[in-house]
Amino acid sequence: MHKKLELYEKVTPLAQLGIWQRNLVTGEIYWNQYVRDIYEVGPDVLYLTLEEAAEFYLDQDIVRSVIEYGISSGEPQVGEFRLRSARGVLKWVKMRIHANYEDGECTIIYGTLEDITSQVNMIRALEEREEKFHQAFDYAPIGMALVAPDGHWIKVNNSLCSLLGYDEEEFLKHTFQDFTHPDDLDLDLSHMYRLLNNEITTYNIEKRYFHKLGHQIWIYLSVTLVRDADSVPLYFVSQIKDITDRKRSMEILLRERQRLDNILKSTQVGTWEWHIPTDETVYNKRSAAILGYLPNELGADTMAAWHDLIHPDDRDINALELEKCFKKEEKFYACECRMMHKNGDWIWVEVRGKVVKWSDDDKPLLMLGTYADIHDRKAMEQERKQAMEVISGQNGRLLNFAHIVSHNLRSHTGNIQMLLDMITHETDDEEKQKMMQMLVINTANLQQTLAHLNDVVDVHSNKEYSKKILNLHQEIHRMLEVLSLSLRQVNAKLSVDVDPGISIQYDPAYLESILLNLLTNSIKYRHPDRALHIDIKVYELNNIVTLEITDNGIGIDLGLHGHKLFGMYKTFHDNNDARGIGLFLVKNQVDAMGGKIEARSTVNEGTTFKIEFS
Numbered sequence: 001m002h003k004k005l006e007l008y009e010k011v012t013p014l015a016q017l018g019i020w021q022r023n024l025v026t027g028e029i030y031w032n033q034y035v036r037d038i039y040e041v042g043p044d045v046l047y048l049t050l051e052e053a054a055e056f057y058l059d060q061d062i063v064r065s066v067i068e069y070g071i072s073s074g075e076p077q078v079g080e081f082r083l084r085s086a087r088g089v090l091k092w093v094k095m096r097i098h099a100n101y102e103d104g105e106c107t108i109i110y111g112t113l114e115d116i117t118s119q120v121n122m123i124r125a126l127e128e129r130e131e132k133f134h135q136a137f138d139y140a141p142i143g144m145a146l147v148a149p150d151g152h153w154i155k156v157n158n159s160l161c162s163l164l165g166y167d168e169e170e171f172l173k174h175t176f177q178d179f180t181h182p183d184d185l186d187l188d189l190s191h192m193y194r195l196l197n198n199e200i201t202t203y204n205i206e207k208r209y210f211h212k213l214g215h216q217i218w219i220y221l222s223v224t225l226v227r228d229a230d231s232v233p234l235y236f237v238s239q240i241k242d243i244t245d246r247k248r249s250m251e252i253l254l255r256e257r258q259r260l261d262n263i264l265k266s267t268q269v270g271t272w273e274w275h276i277p278t279d280e281t282v283y284n285k286r287s288a289a290i291l292g293y294l295p296n297e298l299g300a301d302t303m304a305a306w307h308d309l310i311h312p313d314d315r316d317i318n319a320l321e322l323e324k325c326f327k328k329e330e331k332f333y334a335c336e337c338r339m340m341h342k343n344g345d346w347i348w349v350e351v352r353g354k355v356v357k358w359s360d361d362d363k364p365l366l367m368l369g370t371y372a373d374i375h376d377r378k379a380m381e382q383e384r385k386q387a388m389e390v391i392s393g394q395n396g397r398l399l400n401f402a403h404i405v406s407h408n409l410r411s412h413t414g415n416i417q418m419l420l421d422m423i424t425h426e427t428d429d430e431e432k433q434k435m436m437q438m439l440v441i442n443t444a445n446l447q448q449t450l451a452h453l454n455d456v457v458d459v460h461s462n463k464e465y466s467k468k469i470l471n472l473h474q475e476i477h478r479m480l481e482v483l484s485l486s487l488r489q490v491n492a493k494l495s496v497d498v499d500p501g502i503s504i505q506y507d508p509a510y511l512e513s514i515l516l517n518l519l520t521n522s523i524k525y526r527h528p529d530r531a532l533h534i535d536i537k538v539y540e541l542n543n544i545v546t547l548e549i550t551d552n553g554i555g556i557d558l559g560l561h562g563h564k565l566f567g568m569y570k571t572f573h574d575n576n577d578a579r580g581i582g583l584f585l586v587k588n589q590v591d592a593m594g595g596k597i598e599a600r601s602t603v604n605e606g607t608t609f610k611i612e613f614s
Contacts, residue, residue: 016034016114017112017114018031018034018035019031019032019034019035019112020110020111020113021108021111022050022108024106024108024109025107029047029049038085038113038115039083039085039086040085040086040089041086042086050067056083056085057083058082058083062079062081063079063081066079066095066097067097070097070099071099071109072106074099074101076098077095077097077098078094078095078096079095080092080094080116081093091117092115092116093113093114093115093116093117094114094116095113096111096112096113097109097111098111137155138157138158140157140159141159142240142242143157143163143240144157144159144160144237144238144239144240145157145176145237145238145240146238147176147236147238148235149196149233149236150175151176153171153172153174153175154172156168156171156172163209163217163242164179164209164217165211176188177189179209179210180207180210181207181208181209181210181216183208184205184207187205188205191223192236195224195225195236201224201225202222204221206218206219206220206221206247207219209240217242217244218242218243218244218246218247219240219242219243220240220243221238221239223236223239224236224237225237257368267372268286269371270283270284270287270288270289270290271283271284271286271287271368271369271371272306272353272368272369273368274366274367275365276303276364276365276366276367277365279302279304280301281301281303281305283295283306283371287371290349290372291339291340291341291342292341292343309340310337310339311337311338311339311340311346315337317335318337318351321334321335325354325355325367326364332352333351333352333353333354334351334353335350336348336351336378337349337351347373348374348375348378349371349372349374349375350371350372351370353368353369354368354369356368418486419438419439419442419485420439423435438484438485442481442482466507466509467505467507468505468507468508469504469505470503470505470508470511471500471503472498472503472545473498473502473538475508475511475515476515476538480496480519482516483516483519483523486520487523490526490531491531491532492522492526492532492533492534493533494533494534494536495533495535495536496537497536497537497538498536499539499540502540504613506613507589510589510592513585513589514586514590514611517582517583517586518586519534519549520582521583522549522551522553522607525551525554526552527552527553527604527606528554530552532552532553533551533552534550534551535548535549535550535551536550537550545612545613546610546612546613547610547611548609548610548611549609550608550609551607554603554604555601555603555604555607556572556601556607557572557601557603558600558601565599566583566586566587566597567584590611594614595612595613595614597609597610597612598610
């Protein structure tokens with residue numbers, strides 16, 4: 001036995017194997033150093049009994065039963081158990097037990113003890129890794145498969161089965177060649193053979209599969225090859241992503257681009273392609289030609305260079321329209337702007353574009369667009385605009401003229417009619433004579449008014465007004481003569497403070513209309529409980545001539561009506577003959593002559609109109 005032990009002592013260091021033996025007759029116990037190392041007992045412990053050794057194990061009852069069965073049956077026993085060493089370290093060990101019998105009794109029990117902690121941990125790690133792989137494989141959102149080198153499916157996940165419309169059992173009866181479109185098979189096989197021959201380590205292609213129902217599905221295929229330790233191919237790992245929608249979108253885009261190309265050829269517009277992240281820009285010959293350049297002359301290979309050609313006043317609106325498109329507030333980018341021509345002129349160009357490619361986080365990547373020469377169209381629009389301004393101005397002057405004619409002539413004819421009626425009924429010759437003189441004066445004033453109106457007609461086709469040097473003292477007294485009868489009838493009191501030396505350059509018809517409107521308003525809107533008093537004052541301050549006409553009439557509530565005081569058809573009292581034209585006309589005539597009018601008024605106290613002549 002000692003020779004065998006000596007042999008074990010020599011061999012066990014090579015196998016890192018602990019050996020032990022116990023003589024059940026003499027009680028003799030033997031351990032080698034490896035058993036001691038596994039239990040991690042100190043030098044003070046010579047040996048442990050079987051019962052003491054069993055207490056190190058986490059599954060003590062199982063360990064005891066294995067030992068007892070080995071002793072009782074005489075059959076070799078093997079088991080893997082967990083123990084906690086004397087230092088508290090958890091370990092996995094493999095225990096082998098064998099018994100010797102003499103005369104039918106077990107006399108010796110011996111065996112080996114091997115630390116297999118690292119092997120167990122490695123196996124568990126591999127098991128966990130394999131479980132994770134299978135979880136990722138089975139529940140991946142894209143199709144995954146293990147494929148044999150001959151093309152048969154070894155394992156497929158649910159996503160791939162759903163993609164092609166088969167259950168797993170049906171699927172595994174086919175090869176990948178059965179599902180592949182004939183036009184794509186040679187490309188796939190050529191890559192597969194290169195992978196098998198170690199020419200490449202992986203490959204990616206787009207190809208078509210046939211669905212169980214017969215229609216085609218575009219997929220993106222990524223393939224790697226798994227080999228064994230001797231580099232013998234075991235299986236392919238394939239990842240399959242459905243890109244049918246993307247391919248359809250690209251086909252639609254290509255058709256749209258072809259259609260756009262055809263349109264561009266017929267409409268002579270320039271085209272551009274902008275790779276936004278790099279600012280790289282590609283443009284056609286027509287784009288350069290619009291600005292008078294040959295393609296090799298322009299040198300604008302970035303969009304920033306093109307934007308530098310835009311008129312400074314138009315750059316902000318261009319940037320704003322681009323930003324709207326980039327934020328998806330607008331589907332298309334469109335801007336009309338001026339750009340610098342080779343000859344130094346600014347020409348009008350219409351720029352249009354659309355983002356055709358976006359990043360996954362919605363950033364614009366690629367934009368396609370056009371340049372169109374709209375300079376002639378813009379020139380025509382400007383001509384039309386100018387023509388409309390002329391027409392609008394003429395219409396305004398004609399409307400103004402119509403109101404002047406209506407109002408001014410009505411004042412004169414009203415006075416003449418009133419005088420004629422009074423002459424007819426007057427019996428006193430002396431009074432009749434006075435009225436005849438007044439009639440002559442009114443007729444002369446009417447003649448002068450008609451002359452002024454004739455001047456207005458003569459200049460209606462021009463932009464300039466018929467301005468003359470007018471003495472305000474004379475013009476005001478002339479209008480008071482026109483209204484003398486109306487003023488006499490209401491017993492109006494007049495206060496006129498006008499320097500005879502003050503003159504202005506003004507349209508005579510406009511001045512007459514302004515004075516008549518303001519004075520007749522004073523008469524029309526006099527206070528019923530007191531005599532009308534009109535104060536007319538003209539003064540010059542800082543080279544500005546100012547006219548003020550103040551009355552003590554019923555006034556206007558400016559808090560209520562101030563915002564619409566000079567509006568057309570706006571009336572502020574209940575007079576039946578109020579039409580809301582007079583003050584509107586006065587304001588337009590003052591504005592047309594470059595002056596300014598304002599009003600002050602208090603209800604039941606009176607109103608002041610102040611006009612500054614330019």
